[in-house]
Amino acid sequence: MKRFFFIIVLLSLFLLSRGVHAGSVRLSGFGSIVGGQTLSDEDLPGGGKSVFQVDPTLTGFPDAAYDDTKSFRPDSNFALQIDSDLGDDLSITAQLTARGGNNFEIDAEWLYASYALTPQFTATFGRQRLPLYMYSNYLNLGYAYHWIRPPVEVYGEGVSTYEGLSGLYKGFVGDWDYELMAYIGAIHNKTAVIGDITLDLNLGLNVTFSNDWLKLRASYNDAEAWVNGAPIMDKDNPQDIIFYSLGFSVDRMNYFVISEITILEADKYAQFSLPPSFVTIGFRESWMVSMGMRFNTITPHITFSGRDTTLTGHSVPFLDDLVQGSETVNVGLRWDFHDQAAFKVDYTSAKDKSDKTLIALNGKTLQADVIAFGIDFVF
Amino acid sequence: MKILIKVKLFITFSMLVSQLLMSAVVFADTSVIVHPGNKAVLNSKDIQRIFLGKMKEFSPGKAATPIDQPFGTKARTEFIEAIIKKPEKQTRAYLAIMLFTGAGIIPREESDVALIKKTVAENQDAIAYIDSALVDASVRVVYTY
Numbered sequence: 067m068k069r070f071f072f073i074i075v076l077l078s079l080f081l082l083s084r085g086v087h088a089g090s091v092r093l094s095g096f097g098s099i100v101g102g103q104t105l106s107d108e109d110l111p112g113g114g115k116s117v118f119q120v121d122p123t124l125t126g127f128p129d130a131a132y133d134d135t136k137s138f139r140p141d142s143n144f145a146l147q148i149d150s151d152l153g154d155d156l157s158i159t160a161q162l163t164a165r166g167g168n169n170f171e172i173d174a175e176w177l178y179a180s181y182a183l184t185p186q187f188t189a190t191f192g193r194q195r196l197p198l199y200m201y202s203n204y205l206n207l208g209y210a211y212h213w214i215r216p217p218v219e220v221y222g223e224g225v226s227t228y229e230g231l232s233g234l235y236k237g238f239v240g241d242w243d244y245e246l247m248a249y250i251g252a253i254h255n256k257t258a259v260i261g262d263i264t265l266d267l268n269l270g271l272n273v274t275f276s277n278d279w280l281k282l283r284a285s286y287n288d289a290e291a292w293v294n295g296a297p298i299m300d301k302d303n304p305q306d307i308i309f310y311s312l313g314f315s316v317d318r319m320n321y322f323v324i325s326e327i328t329i330l331e332a333d334k335y336a337q338f339s340l341p342p343s344f345v346t347i348g349f350r351e352s353w354m355v356s357m358g359m360r361f362n363t364i365t366p367h368i369t370f371s372g373r374d375t376t377l378t379g380h381s382v383p384f385l386d387d388l389v390q391g392s393e394t395v396n397v398g399l400r401w402d403f404h405d406q407a408a409f410k411v412d413y414t415s416a417k418d419k420s421d422k423t424l425i426a427l428n429g430k431t432l433q434a435d436v437i438a439f440g441i442d443f444v445f
Numbered sequence: 446m447k448i449l450i451k452v453k454l455f456i457t458f459s460m461l462v463s464q465l466l467m468s469a470v471v472f473a474d475t476s477v478i479v480h481p482g483n484k485a486v487l488n489s490k491d492i493q494r495i496f497l498g499k500m501k502e503f504s505p506g507k508a509a510t511p512i513d514q515p516f517g518t519k520a521r522t523e524f525i526e527a528i529i530k531k532p533e534k535q536t537r538a539y540l541a542i543m544l545f546t547g548a549g550i551i552p553r554e555e556s557d558v559a560l561i562k563k564t565v566a567e568n569q570d571a572i573a574y575i576d577s578a579l580v581d582a583s584v585r586v587v588y589t590y
Contacts (some may be wrong), residue, residue, distance in 0.1 A: 124535060149550075207542065234548075241490065
């Protein structure tokens with residue numbers, strides 16, 4: 067059904083563009099072909115072994131996590147983008163994506179109409195990436211960053227797209243450029259691991275200032291969440307969830323340093339999937355610092371990241387105030403062997419830093435060492 | 446005899462200097478061009494902003510449409526070095542992000558320099574960069590490097 071829908075969209079775009087003289091259609095795309103496996107894992111009390119989950123929007127999908135068997139799926143993806151300029155400042159964009167973790171089923175990460183109200187202000191309506199964090203907008207666009215994947219503790223959010231309306235204002239003062247973005251909308255996911263979830267986005271804001279080498283970014287998002295049929299957070303009892311983030315990047319010719327800190331605060335009955343179970347959480351913080359050097363076509367880099375989630379005891383009282391957490395070191399190499407493609411290898415070592423009670427209960431679910439390598443390309 | 450050597454040395458020296466000067470002129474000779482009716486005054490930061498999708502008008506109401514030359518051409522490489530001021534790979538990544546996140550429309554690429562000049566000569570909103578040797582009265586130069 068979905069495929070059929072996209073074929074219709076594709077055809078309409080081509081027909082529309084042919085019908086309008088000012089119009090032009092542009093076809094482009096990107097992808098990653100990555101393989102990897104865990105080099106060490108942890109035995110879990112239930113009899114299983116810890117895995118390395120790379121895409122939390124696909125929690126529960128075995129292909130979205132690395133285990134001790136080689137897999138070419140968790141980090142592999144392919145996207146095809148069709149931009150149709152209809153003239154008079156109106157354009158339509160569809161980005162069809164297939165992710166290995168999702169058995170390469172075709173989905174649309176972006177499907178929107180964009181209208182330039184003024185040269186500085188653009189309104190966009192439709193399905194878009196949820197721009198919570200610095201790399202949210204291009205999580206799968208491996209070609210644009212140095213890692214195989216941005217640090218999962220910061221960027222591994224359970225949701226990545228929303229449907230709604232956004233306004234983007236671009237301006238500049240002196241040597242500085244700035245972008246202000248506001249958005250509203252909703253996220254529906256009938257097949258989320260937690261159930262049929264809805265997030266009603268009350269307001270999202272983000273602001274970016276940049277000059278030739280420095281970029282500063284802050285974001286805020288306030289949403290109400292409910293799960294159909296969930297006893298403590300159904301539609302009549304939505305839970306408020308607030309995100310904040312602060313980030314910066316320094317990008318010089320030969321080196322770069324990037325960092326981002328994110329905070330999530332949730333109402334007391336907000337349930338989250340925290341494998342292997344669901345818990346209510348109150349507070350979550352995550353951070354990452356990454357740096358790299360550029361030697362012609364070779365970019366070695368190192369990244370430290372972490373996440374601490376403070377649980378509340380509203381579904382299971384003895385969990386109150388316990389912290390589930392992990393810290394990860396990632397070392398990697400990017401080799402720009404081609405103008406439109408890069409080879410990468412990343413070694414990731416994640417340590418489970420959860421409270422002892424949680425580890426006794428679940429084992430070190432977040433602990434694993436992973437090696438992954440592959441190529442990213444754009445066309 | 447000594448005088449003759451001196452004269453020879455002098456001539457050789459002046460030839461060297463003049464060649465150096467000439468090559469310096471040749472090196473600095475790319476022109477950023479607009480339509481002759483376009484009276485915009487642009488510095489290198491303005492040009493950078495136009496080609497990175499951050500500035501969409503020459504002045505209020507006067508749209509700016511940049512035309513790039515393909516990556517890998519001498520002209521593009523020199524433009525990135527002189528105006529964009531980022532490594533070429535970073536420039537490619539920047540444009541990929543712009544394209545795939547809906548952050549803007551990336552400039553169209555054209556390899557036929559004669560066609561670039563013709564497009565600029567015929568369009569009020571066009572801006573491009575070409576070898577200064579090719580500049581004639583059909584276009585107006587706003588910046589050289």
